[in-house]
Amino acid sequence: MAVAEKNKALAHSTLFAEFVDFLDRHLDLPPDNVPTRAVNAVEDIERAAEACRMKWGLGLDRPIDNMIRSLENAGVMVLMVEGYVAKVDAFSAIGPTGRKLVVLNRKDSGSRTVFNAAHELGHLVIHEGVETGDRETERQADRFASAYLMPRAGFVKEFPRTSRINWTALLKLKARWRVSLQAMVRRAYDLALISAVQYQRFYKAISAKGWRKAEPGEFPITGPEVVHAALAVLQTRMNLGFDDLASTLSVSRQKLSEITGIDAPDGQPPDEPGKVVSFVAAKEARRRA
Structure with missing residues (x-):
């Protein structure tokens, strides 16, 4: 990322943090309920994602219907913006009062936005006090996002295991779990539901169909609700x-x-x-x- 775009993103997060700090001082926002856990191995990441879901009452065998709402219910302030930094998909930060913040770019598809939000949640859960942005911490946040959105207990039971690629079944699974085909294929490989050869076959087929950048079966997502509600309260009550x-x-x-x-x-x-x-x-x- 260019330095100018990085600085613009940092400036935006600073202003958003100041705005949220103002809301925190005058309104009763949802309390922070984000668990944090240090991780070293892949199994640690899996357990951290599972612990997060259980703490929030989401279970381990069903999809998350509204990713953004799950963050807001846990006290994370979420913002969706459009086009202010073209190369930034999302970022997270912690405000001066300790309030956790996630900023998402509207330029992405529904499934990509959901994964980006889960990725930033991963940073907040497993990277407390850790400088992120390098290849390893980004890989860990991706693994957390996969485990959070597609918990192994439920996903293993539903992923279609056939010798041929069943796109009809996969698109139905995409609609149910609200994640991209690419994310599901990667998750299936990580959980040993498909072999390395099958994984490569899936991705070659996705590329051949032109789905790397624009998949079929995309869905709209509900944007943040707390900021809208907070502004309404400021207007009507104050x-x-x-x-x-x-x-x-x-x-x-x-x-x-x-x-x-x-x-x-x-x-x-x-x-x-x-x-x-x-x-x-x-x-x-x-x-x-």
Whole structure:
């Protein structure tokens, strides 16, 4: 990744963290419930993913219907943005108050976005205090994502084991488990459900069909809900509108829209450069009015 794009992603995560910190100070957000565990071997990663699912009541034999909601329920603040950094699929961070953050890029397909979210969860669970970004930590996060989305207890029972590739069965499995064909094939290989020869055959067939970049059977995903709900609460219960919030955070309406992933409401007056209104002062002024 170019340095400029990396710096842009870091700047965005910093602004998002400041926004979330503001929400944490004024609203009752879901508490942090993300388990952390150090790992050394592949089996450690498998067990970490299973422990995470069990802690969240997701079981080990069924798909996750809503990946983003599973993160938000555990206190992770999730943001989906579009096009701000073309080469960044997703990234995670920990805010100044310890709040865990995940930012996803809307440019990807539904199955890719789900896997990216699970990959970032992997970093948060198994890489606490570890510098990530190298080949090994990325490989570990991928393995965690696979184990979290396709737990071995359930996936082993459902993956079709036939001598020929059954695309109809695999596409049905994709719709059920909400992961890509490529992720399922890799998971099947990791769990020894297919041999190395079969694995290569699968990938050659996927490439020949042009599915490496655009698979069939993609699905829409539900975006983050907590940020939307938080802004609604600020508006209805505190009378703090979008422009008020932008002023309080000392950012423009456009920047606040980028930070939150929510379009600024129409019909608002333009920004006044340099105008900063404190949250306390604004609330007191409304009380007196």
